[in-house]
Amino acid sequence: MLESINEPIEVMALFKLKHTMPNRFWWQGKEIVIQKINLAYSKREGRNKFYFFAVTDGANYFKLQLNAESLTWTLLETYVE
């Protein structure tokens, strides 16, 4: 089932010419290396824009959010059996 997390996290990301690619992040004392970005999309709230990344580390699913105004990352949810 999907588990809501909503925790600020540290992320290493590549800011490429046309898109942003989170590469790895740290959560619960562990380094999680992103193997694949399955889907990326964005949402506006007023002048602020949020970018969402649905990613997997090979086994687990995570949804990350980048706040474009504050340039902070949040782990929004994960999926546990």
Place this chain on the structure above:
Amino acid sequence: MLVDMNSFFASVEQQANPRLRGRPLGVSPSSHERSCLIGTSKEAKALGITNGTPLYKARRICPDIIVVESEPEKYREVNRQINRIFRDYTSSVESYSVDESFLDFRDSKLNPLAIGSQIKLRIREEVGEWLTCSVGIAPNKFMAKLAADLQKPDGLTVIWRENLPEIYKDKKFPDLWGINRGWTKRLEKLGLTNPLQLLNYPVANLIAAFGKPGFYIWQRVNGLESAEIETHESMPKSFGHSWVLNFRTTDKERLKIVILRLAEKAARRMRQDGFIAFGIYLSINLADGTGYHRSKHLKHSVNSGWDLYQEALKIWQNWNFSEKVMHIAVGFTSLKFKTNQLSLFPEKFAQLMPTLDRINDRYGEFTIRAGLLGNTQDYAPDAIAFGR
């Protein structure tokens, strides 16, 4: 050519989260047991859980079904990416709905069959490997839709007029695009029970019975439809919002607040598109299937949610609900473009709306709002139409 994305909302969710793949999955606008699934995965469909199934029924059929709340921005983004691929081949693209687009190749030297195959491949490679579509290729839109429906999921089908008798052998009227239950009943009165009979039916008899619409039905079913691809948004006829409530009540005081929130959302969209309205409508559906519906023409123009709310309250003051309300729709009709002509009599609140809009543009919807709308953020959240 019609490109119809298979089980679109559910497939996008399975694309985002691979742990959902190969499982019965439903997409719902809310977690309320009575809310209906707007998307179901191929695996859920195989169990008989289709779009429109209420959540409690889906759980009764398959207790293990996974239900996720819909995220309209996710589907819009995938829709944008797919449409970008279409425009690499033709500028004549009609986005019929979020998961269906018509592409016109009649004036093109490209081979539609090869393009259809390429589009399928590019969607999987560039947008998401879990996303499949059914492509229908035919001389007109009705037949392209018929062709796409023949092979689901992941089909690529070409049909010609000569194929229609064979295709219609297994079809009933409601299987055809644009023939609803009403038309099925009307045609049955003429002794027509399936499309094959309509194929050879004298068109003059249909015109005599139903007028022009009778001709159009005959024309479509015979593969002679001439509807063009609509590449530009046509002039809107209305701006409205509706919501299947995540609670049930007969309490008009509570329902009033829902009307105001829906009215404010409709008004924001209408103002953004530069319209004013000279009419409104209000529609209330009750849990027992009955309802109240009324529209009203106004002598003056309106453009704010508060105006629409006030007019809607005038309509419903004599309505008393014996059953609980489950669905509310409210909106503006009789639209005109707003002009900047100065009014002879200065409008008292002329600057108020643009100022409120600027604040909400900058800080987000409902940042500044009527006091009645405090703590109503879970009323009528962002939603996406799943049909047309």
